[in-house]
Amino acid sequence: MEMKKRISLELRNRTPAEVAELVVDNCRSTDGEVEGLTDDFKELEFLSMVNVGLSSLAKLPSLPKLRKLELSDNNISGALETLSEKCPNLTYLNLSGNKIKELSNVEALQNLKSLRSLDLFNCEITTLEEYRESVFELLPQVTYLDGFDQEDNEAPDSEAEDEGEDDDDDEDD
Incomplete structure (x- = not known):
């Protein structure tokens, strides 16, 4: 199914401004670009576009409230300054399972x-020597890389996999 069509189906008689969460996993982007998303999605906080064939984020609209973005299993290799x-x-x-190969590709995330x-995870960049240290150094605001912090402690709430319980004082080993 095409991305535009899928987005209009996901609206379910709501206006884009009423949507806070949008999941369009496994649909198809016809030209590797974001399609069907507009600046009208002002309230969007969570967007998932897993395995939709994206190779570029150039046509991503302005999403000022977006806090969580799932882009795994696409063909994105760079140009992340759009984010x-x-x-x-x-x-x-x-961005797991994308074509990100070099630190210079993630450097654009410094402004986030x-x-x-x-x-x-599953990007070529993870095979670089000192990969984790380098990314943490490049992006000091990041606490968790591939689900683990600098001391290899697992991220406390993997909301995507769990029920989304907010257990801030959860001290697992």
Whole structure:
């Protein structure tokens, strides 16, 4: 199913401004671009576009309230500066399974001052020597990389997998 069609179906008689969460996983982007999303999605806080064939974020609209963005299993290789321009309040970004190869590709995320969790699992960049140290150094605002902090402690609430309980004082080993 095409991305535009899927987005209009997901609206379910709501206006884009009423939507806070949008999941369009496994639909198709016809040209590797974001399609069907507009600046009208002002209230969007969570957006998931997993495995939709994206190779570019150039057409991502301005989403000022977006905090969580799932982009795993696409063909994105760089040009991530769009994210800091269009989604300045991102706290969680999943780019696992994309074509990100070099530190210079993630450097653009330095302007995402609220970014706390970044996932690059299954990207070529993870094979670089000193990968984790380098990313933490490059992006000091990030607390969790690929689900773990600098001391290899697991992120406390993997909301995507769990029920979304907010257990801030959960001290697992």
